[in-house]
Amino acid sequence: MSTTEINNSNVYERIEVYDEALTNKLSKNYRDILELIGEDISREGLDKTPERVAKAMQFLLQGYKNDPVEVLQSAMFKEDYRQMVIVKDIEIYSLCEHHLLPFFGKAHVAYIPNGTITGLSKIARVVDIFSRRLQVQERLTSQIKECIQETLKPLGVAVVIEAQHLCMQMRGIQKQHSITTTSDFTGAFQKNATRDEFIKLISTKFS
Numbered sequence: 001m002s003t004t005e006i007n008n009s010n011v012y013e014r015i016e017v018y019d020e021a022l023t024n025k026l027s028k029n030y031r032d033i034l035e036l037i038g039e040d041i042s043r044e045g046l047d048k049t050p051e052r053v054a055k056a057m058q059f060l061l062q063g064y065k066n067d068p069v070e071v072l073q074s075a076m077f078k079e080d081y082r083q084m085v086i087v088k089d090i091e092i093y094s095l096c097e098h099h100l101l102p103f104f105g106k107a108h109v110a111y112i113p114n115g116t117i118t119g120l121s122k123i124a125r126v127v128d129i130f131s132r133r134l135q136v137q138e139r140l141t142s143q144i145k146e147c148i149q150e151t152l153k154p155l156g157v158a159v160v161i162e163a164q165h166l167c168m169q170m171r172g173i174q175k176q177h178s179i180t181t182t183s184d185f186t187g188a189f190q191k192n193a194t195r196d197e198f199i200k201l202i203s204t205k206f207s
Ligand SMILES: Nc1nc2c(ncn2[C@@H]2O[C@H](COP(=O)(O)OP(=O)(O)OP(=O)(O)O)[C@@H](O)[C@H]2O)c(=O)[nH]1
Pocket: 096, 097, 098, 135, 136, 137, 138, 165, 167, 168, 172, 173
C-alpha cells in the first residue's frame, strides 16, 4: 500500500488510501472507458489519467475502510453536561449512487449528552466516513444519526444536511440553484421546542 499527503490550510494528515493492486485494476478499466468514449488514449495528456482517476475514486470512496463506531469510541469522555452540543457547517463531499456524480454541501449535527460526550472532531469524522461512500442524501443523514445515537446513547441526536447534486445541475433536469435539505431526529429532538432551538441555532450566522 502506498501513501499520499494531503496539505491544505486546515488539515495536514498522512492518509493511506491507495492500494497498488486495486489502482492497477481500476486504471485498466478506466483506460477501457476512455477508449470506449472515443478518446485517443495514446495522447500525452491522457497518459496518466486512468491511474489518476483510479486514485481519485479510492480517495473519494475511502469511507468504506473506516469504522465510524470505532472513531466515536476512540474519544468518549464521562461528563455531566446535559445541554445541546451542535457542530454545524461541516462540509460534505459525497457521490450519488445513481450517477456517481458529486453532491456536496453542509451537515449540521447536534446531540444532547446523557453522561458521555465525544470529541468534537469525531462528529465531523463520522460525517466524513459516511459521506465518502456511494450515497443518497437521505441514507447519509440517517446513518450519521443512528451511529451517534447507538454509540453515545445520548438523550437525542439531530442531523440536517443541505446539499447540491451535480446530477441535477450538469445533466438531467439541469436545475442550477436547487438545494436539497434532509433531516433526521431522535429522542429529545422529536419535541418541537428542542428541535426549534436547534434549527434557530444552526440558522444563526457568526461573523
Ligand atoms: N432521493 C434521492 N434521489 C437522488 C439522490 N441523488 C440523486 N437522486 C435521484 O435519483 C433519481 C434516479 O432516477 P432515474 O429516473 O432512475 O435516473 P435518471 O433517468 O438519470 O433521472 P433524471 O436525473 O431525472 O434524468 C433521480 O431522480 C436523481 O435526481 C439522493 O441523494 N436522494
